[in-house]
Amino acid sequence: MIEILLFATIKAGTPILFATLGAIVMERSGIINLGIEGLMLIGALSGFVTALYTGSLFLAVVVSFFASMAVGSIHGIITVYLRGNQIVSGLSLTMFGIGLTALFGRGMVGKTISGFDKFHIPGLSKIPVIGPALFRHDLLVYLSVLIVVLVSLFFYKTKWGLYLRSVGENPAAADTSGINVLKYRMMAVLVGSGLAGLGGCYLSLAYTPFWMENMSAGRGWIAVALVIFAQWNSTRALAGAYLFGGINALQLRMQAVGTTISPHLLAMLPYIFTIIVLIIATMRLEKGSSPEPESLGLPYDREDRK
Amino acid sequence: MIKFEKRKSTSKLFKTSAPFLAVLLALITAGFILLFAGVNPIKAYSGMLQESLGSAFGISETLLKSTPLILTGLGVSLAFRMKLWNIGADGQLHIGAIGATWVALYSGLQGVFMLPAMFLASFIMGGLWAGVAGVLKAKIRVNEIIVTLLMNYIAISIVSFLVYGPWKDPNGHNFPLTAQFADFARLTSFFNTRLNTGFLLAIVLVFIMYILMEKTLWGYEIKVIGNNQNAAKYAGIKIDRSIIGVLFLSGALAGVAGFSEVAGVQFRLQEGVSSGYGYTAIIVAWLAGRSAIGVLVVSIIMSIILVGGDSLQILMQLPVAFVNLFQGLILFFILASEFFIANKPVLLRSKQ
Numbered sequence: 001m002i003e004i005l006l007f008a009t010i011k012a013g014t015p016i017l018f019a020t021l022g023a024i025v026m027e028r029s030g031i032i033n034l035g036i037e038g039l040m041l042i043g044a045l046s047g048f049v050t051a052l053y054t055g056s057l058f059l060a061v062v063v064s065f066f067a068s069m070a071v072g073s074i075h076g077i078i079t080v081y082l083r084g085n086q087i088v089s090g091l092s093l094t095m096f097g098i099g100l101t102a103l104f105g106r107g108m109v110g111k112t113i114s115g116f117d118k119f120h121i122p123g124l125s126k127i128p129v130i131g132p133a134l135f136r137h138d139l140l141v142y143l144s145v146l147i148v149v150l151v152s153l154f155f156y157k158t159k160w161g162l163y164l165r166s167v168g169e170n171p172a173a174a175d176t177s178g179i180n181v182l183k184y185r186m187m188a189v190l191v192g193s194g195l196a197g198l199g200g201c202y203l204s205l206a207y208t209p210f211w212m213e214n215m216s217a218g219r220g221w222i223a224v225a226l227v228i229f230a231q232w233n234s235t236r237a238l239a240g241a242y243l244f245g246g247i248n249a250l251q252l253r254m255q256a257v258g259t260t261i262s263p264h265l266l267a268m269l270p271y272i273f274t275i276i277v278l279i280i281a282t283m284r285l286e287k288g289s290s291p292e293p294e295s296l297g298l299p300y301d302r303e304d305r306k
Numbered sequence: 307m308i309k310f311e312k313r314k315s316t317s318k319l320f321k322t323s324a325p326f327l328a329v330l331l332a333l334i335t336a337g338f339i340l341l342f343a344g345v346n347p348i349k350a351y352s353g354m355l356q357e358s359l360g361s362a363f364g365i366s367e368t369l370l371k372s373t374p375l376i377l378t379g380l381g382v383s384l385a386f387r388m389k390l391w392n393i394g395a396d397g398q399l400h401i402g403a404i405g406a407t408w409v410a411l412y413s414g415l416q417g418v419f420m421l422p423a424m425f426l427a428s429f430i431m432g433g434l435w436a437g438v439a440g441v442l443k444a445k446i447r448v449n450e451i452i453v454t455l456l457m458n459y460i461a462i463s464i465v466s467f468l469v470y471g472p473w474k475d476p477n478g479h480n481f482p483l484t485a486q487f488a489d490f491a492r493l494t495s496f497f498n499t500r501l502n503t504g505f506l507l508a509i510v511l512v513f514i515m516y517i518l519m520e521k522t523l524w525g526y527e528i529k530v531i532g533n534n535q536n537a538a539k540y541a542g543i544k545i546d547r548s549i550i551g552v553l554f555l556s557g558a559l560a561g562v563a564g565f566s567e568v569a570g571v572q573f574r575l576q577e578g579v580s581s582g583y584g585y586t587a588i589i590v591a592w593l594a595g596r597s598a599i600g601v602l603v604v605s606i607i608m609s610i611i612l613v614g615g616d617s618l619q620i621l622m623q624l625p626v627a628f629v630n631l632f633q634g635l636i637l638f639f640i641l642a643s644e645f646f647i648a649n650k651p652v653l654l655r656s657k658q
Contacts, residue, residue, distance in 0.1 A: 034451070038634075074638060084641035087391060087451065088592055092637035095585065099631025103343050106625050213627060218459050225452045264467035271459045275452075282448045303312065 005249055006133035010141060011207060012252075013245025015040070015199040015216075017144045019223035020230060020237040021151055022195030027227055028155065029188035030168040030295045034090030035075050036196045037220025038097020043068045043197025045101040048204040048211045051113045057205060061140070064201035065194040071097065072193020073186075080185045083299035098214060108211040115209030116140060138206045140198070147195065151234040164188060168293035171300040181300050196220065222274050229281040231291040240277070247273045310649040324647055325593060328639035329607075335639075336632050345622060353621045354614025364613070366499035370571065372609035374399065374563040374583040376508040379590035379601040380515050381436075381559035386596045387519065388532045388552050394439065394454025395560040396584025397461030398432040402561025403568045404465060405431030407484060407575040410491040410568070411473070420491045425507075425565050432561015433554040435461065440553030444546035450553065458584065466577055473575065484575040493570035504566030509602070511559065516598035528552060560584060581626065586612070589633050593640065608633075 019036050026033045033039075047064030051057055075093050078084040116138035125135040155161040164184050166174040171181045199219070204211055222244060230236035251266045259266075285292065337347035358368045378395040385392040392398075405427035409415065415423050435457065442448040466482070475485040495502040519525040531538040531545055538545060567579050586608055594600030615629030 078638060078641050082642055082645035084644060088588075088637060089641055091393070091585075091588055092634040092641070094634075095630040096634025096638070099628050099634060100339070102625040102627035103339070103345075103631060106623075213625060218456070221452065221455050225449075225456065228449065228452075262467050262471050264463045264470060267466075268460045268463040271456045271463075275456050278452060279442060279446065279448050283446055286447055 003129050003133040005246075005253060007136070008249035008252065009242055009245040010134065010137060011245070012248040013241040013243075014141050014144050015202040015207060016219055016223050016226065016244050017148070017238060017241035018199030018202060019196045019220055020226045020241055021144075021147055021234055022192040022197075022199070023223050023227045024192075024230065024232055024234055024237060025151065025195065026188050026192035027296055028168045028232055028293055029164050029185045030171060030293055030298065030300070031076075031079055031185055031189055032086045032090060032224075032297050033072070033075055033093070033189065033192065033196075034087060034224060035072070035093025035097065035193075035220075036090075036199075036223050037216055037218070038094035039068045039072055039193050039196040040200035040203070040216040040220045041097045041101040041214070042071045043200025044204040044215055045105045045108065045200075045211055046197070047201030048108060048113065049104075051115075051205060052108070052111060057116055060205055061198065061201055064197045068197020068200065069190050069194040071100075072189055072196070075193070076186045076189035079299065080182050080189065083301055086297050086299075094220070102213050105211050105213060109213065110210075112210050113205070116206040140202050140206050144198075144202075145238070148234045148238050155234070165293070168295060171295055175300075175302060181302075185300070196223070199223070218271065222270065225274050225278045228285070228292075229277050231281070231285070232293065233291070243277070244270060244274065308651050309654050310645075311652050313648060313650050316647050321647055324643040325640060328643040329636055332632065332635035332639045336635050339631065345624065350618055350622060350624075351614075353618060354611070357617035357621075358610045358613040363499060366496070366501040368606065368609045368613045369505055370499070370501045371613050372605040373505045373508045373566050373570070374580065375586055375590055375605035375608055375612075376512060376602055377563035377566065378560045378584050378587035379594065379605050380511060380598060381556040382584075382587045382591040383594060383596045383598065383601055384515065384519065384528075384559070385552055385556040386532075386591050387525075387528050388548065390443070390549065390552060390556075391451045392436060392439075392454050392553060392556045392560075393451055393588065394436060394457050394461075394557070394584065395563075395587045396580050396582060397454070397458035398435050398557040398560035399564040399567070399580045399584055400458075400461040400465050401435040402428035402432035402558075402564030403575055403579045404468065404564070405429075405561065406565040406568050407473070407487075410487045411485060417490055420488075421493065421569065424491060424569055425562065428561040428565035429558045430561070432564065433558030436557020436560070437550060437554040440550040443553070444549040462577075465575065465579065469576055475574075482577060487569065487573045491569060492573055493566065495570070500571060502566075502570040504570035507562070507566060511562070512598050512602045515559075519598060524548075524551075560587070581612075582630070585630075586633060589637055592637065 019040055023033060023036055043064040046067035047060040050063040051060035075089050078089045079086045118136050119139050121135040125131045155165060163179045167179060167181050167184045175181050200216060203215055226237060226240040229240045248270050251269045255263050255266055340347040340350055358364050378399060381395055382392050406424040409424045409427045439450045439453040442453055443450040469482040469484060473484045475483055493502040493504050527543045528548060531543060531548055535545060563583060568575055590601055590604045590608055593604045611632050612629055616626060618624040619626050
């Protein structure tokens with residue numbers, strides 16, 4: 001029982017984890033992206049279509065990464081180079097993504113693919129309870145954990161990571177020391193958008209191997225909220241995403257065993273839970289020194305440099 | 307190489323024509339995307355225009371659909387003035403619809419008191435729903451964008467819960483619908499169209515909001531807070547109270563949109579009471595430059611796209627959600643145009 005629940009927790013948490021990581025990479029550079037929801041849909045549809053026509057899941061993942069990156073570049077151009085309002089641009093990106101995938105996905109509804117198989121990690125998957133819960137997942141789950149480590153290493157062990165963080169904290173100072181602020185921000189938006197797309201393709205290639213209009217169902221927004229909970233830190237994002245996954249798994253489990261509670265009420269739980277987590281995280285942030293990137297949400301214009 | 311320089315002044319003609327140019331470019335881009343998706347854009351656009359403006363009935367449908375956009379757009383604009391983002395107008399509309407439906411079906415009221423009571427219930431319920439985000443923002447600085455947005459999903463689930471559960475019409479053949487409202491719980495429609503007094507209510511609220519935002523001290527205070535919080539603090543304006551008040555009123559207006567939908571169009575509560583009006587409201591507010599009169603004009607323009615988009619569902623089997631594509635593109639081009647209004651391109655000769 002417990003291993004089933006843990007297994008479902010990780011599965012439900014993984015798409016959120018990819019998206020949260022993407023959001024962290026972007027926000028660290030100073031760019032808020034409320035278009036994650038739309039990017040997840042782009043990733044989900046492009047991955048699904050690729051898998052359907054080529055039969056290659058590997059190619060599907062690659063395509064979904066680059067397709068989301070391409071669509072995410074609109075947000076990059078508008079907010080980084082044209083200094084447009086990040087909130088409005090992000091919301092437009094979500095609308096654009098919903099509309100675009102509804103249009104191109106209209107022939108895909110009802111088709112199925114054979115999604116990712118479980119990959120048993122030799123040795124580890126034989127451990128009782130932990131084995132079936134943690135080490136018998138599909139490859140994308142392992143990839144998401146790998147990216148958590150990579151993002152963490154990038155930010156704290158490489159000079160590019162340091163530069164990127166300084167661009168998000170104080171772009172004028174970074175510019176003065178010779179860092180190309182706009183280029184770093186644009187790169188962050190591109191990579192972050194790609195990661196959000198991977199979250200989407202997890203939905204259509206592994207979680208439920210089909211395409212459904214608007215199948216991200218608010219996960220992109222939950223990811224944006226979890227960034228605050230995670231304090232812009234990728235390891236904490238892992239905890240946040242699995243916490244969310246746990247609530248979701250529990251909720252689905254309760255539906256499956258047939259409680260008398262309405263499924264519509266149970267479906268609210270993840271959102272209520274996310275709001276509560278956000279409140280607690282904000283209260284904690286208000287107390288100590290905030291890890292929020294100093295220039296988050298502000299456009300950078302060299303001429304305004306003081 | 308091209309470099310951009312800040313313009314010292316922008317011609318009025320360029321400034322006013324830029325949004326229209328942006329909409330035009332968005333339509334052209336969307337046309338290419340449609341073409342790529344195997345849809346004839348010229349046929350699609352002429353179908354949209356024909357359906358939304360080509361007949362008296364079409365125009366009445368366009369005005370009908372503009373009603374919830376005006377109401378939610380007013381709410382979002384009000385919050386915008388204080389640099390607050392109410393992305394939850396859709397949820398507030400759902401909650402307002404629940405309030406109005408409760409009064410219509412379960413309050414036992416009769417006759418002329420019914421509609422005002424439904425109006426009040428939707429106003430208060432929508433306001434309280436958004437007020438939650440207001441209190442959280444004012445007291446603990448919780449990001450109102452995320453709270454209002456996540457609450458949309460909760461509100462939609464509550465409506466589903468009610469229409470599948472306790473409020474399901476016992477004589478409704480098990481469909482997820484409430485019972486129909488009595489005649490005195492319905493807004494009067496004009497001639498033989500679906501356009502009803504809800505539209506007039508929206509216009510009245512436009513003028514009330516115009517006066518409130520432009521001609522009163524409170525409206526002025528909101529503007530000051532939006533422009534400079536510190537200055538507002540020095541001037542002795544109670545910011546926390548304004549945040550809660552503004553989000554309450556913002557949600558209340560969206561709640562009234564729920565009232566006008568259930569009492570004026572659907573005459574019952576069902577899932578999908580809003581087709582994403584709360585999200586379109588954000589574009590409306592942004593395009594309208596936060597002005598009440600602007601909201602009225604832009605809502606009608608957006609409504610042409612929505613009604614036209616709906617008709618393509620029948621004419622060309624396109625999914626309803628595809629109108630989001632237009633909305634996203636319009637905003638993209640508006641944002642880009644704002645850059646070109648403020649900056650001009652200058653050709654630089656490379657210094658070798």
